[in-house]
Amino acid sequence: MQLAKAAGCKVIAAAGGRAKLNKVQGADATLDYSAIATVRDVRDALLEATGGKGVDVALDMVGGDALFEGICRAMAFHGRLCVIGFAGGIPKAKPNLALVRNFDMLGVYWGAYFSAGAEARAVLQRSMDHVLGLYDAGRLRPAVAKVFAPAQAQEALDAVASRGTAGKVVIDFAEYINAS
DSSP states (O other): OHHHHHTTOOOEEEESSHHHHHTOOSOSEEEEGGGOOSHHHHHHHHHHHTTTSOEEEEEESSOOHHHHHHHHHTEEEEEEEEEOOOTTOOOOOOHHHHHHHTOEEEEOOTTHHHHSOHHHHHHHHHHHHHHHHHHHTTSOOOOEEEEEOGGGHHHHHHHHHTTOOSSEEEEOOHHHHHHO
């Protein structure tokens, strides 16, 4: 969200539950997808948040049938839907929605950039340099939910798997790095 705001975008943040949404800072609108049961509800909420225009760029890290299809039905003409993850399940895609709404659907898997050759790694490096520059300039401040010691790695993974955190879960290896 902070990257989108740094680029001047209007941001609609979605999370599963009011408690998580209450921790979201800087969003122009919010969507509690745990309280939305149907595709139509998702679509209508997104269209309302965009004044009926539709979503220009959607970053879907959750997936799931109702949320994914609702996003597809709320996409703006020539919009872009970036599929990033499936925390809510792998949705049944309906490619006809991309056709009739005339939007792009793009898979985004950062790991692929490491094995796709030198040009892809250079793109990744430029992207990371840009993000780190924004961080150094104070325009990005990651929201950290909890910091764990390496001995608590399983607890950290369990916290992520339970989807009970709002923000980043960090395993701090500083003591090992500083010891060498």
